[in-house]
Amino acid sequence: MRKRLLWIALGMIAGVVAVSKATAYVKANTPDKARQFLLGPDQEHVGMRTLQGLVAEFTDVRRAREAELNSRYMDKLS
Template sequence: MVKRIFWFCAGLATGLVVASKASGYVRSHTPRMAREFVLGPDQDNVALRTLGSLVEDFKKNFADKEAEMNNSYAEKFGNR
């Protein structure tokens, strides 16, 4: 179990370093207009905006599924 945790942490750290270096390389070797088109004007918070969007999508889908299940339950057991 300790080996798995070690290798997971090592892989996570390696991934973070590679992603950071790749992001820096892209920022330094891409024209400003192209970066703004792809990443938006606020390029420093791309990861935070992406994570926020994922959380919003999850919450929306969770609420939709909950409403669907509640309606299904009401139709099945509500008319007794």
């Protein structure tokens, strides 16, 4: 179990490093118009916007699933 957690953590760290390096490369080597197309107008907070989007999507899916389960089990009790 510890080995799995270690490999998952290493994979996540490698992913974060790869994304940050790729973002830095795009910022350094692309014209402004292309950069705005790829990263959006607020280029300093791309990671935060991505994280906020993931949290919002997770919350929406969780609420939908919770409502589905509540209706399913309430129908069984009625």
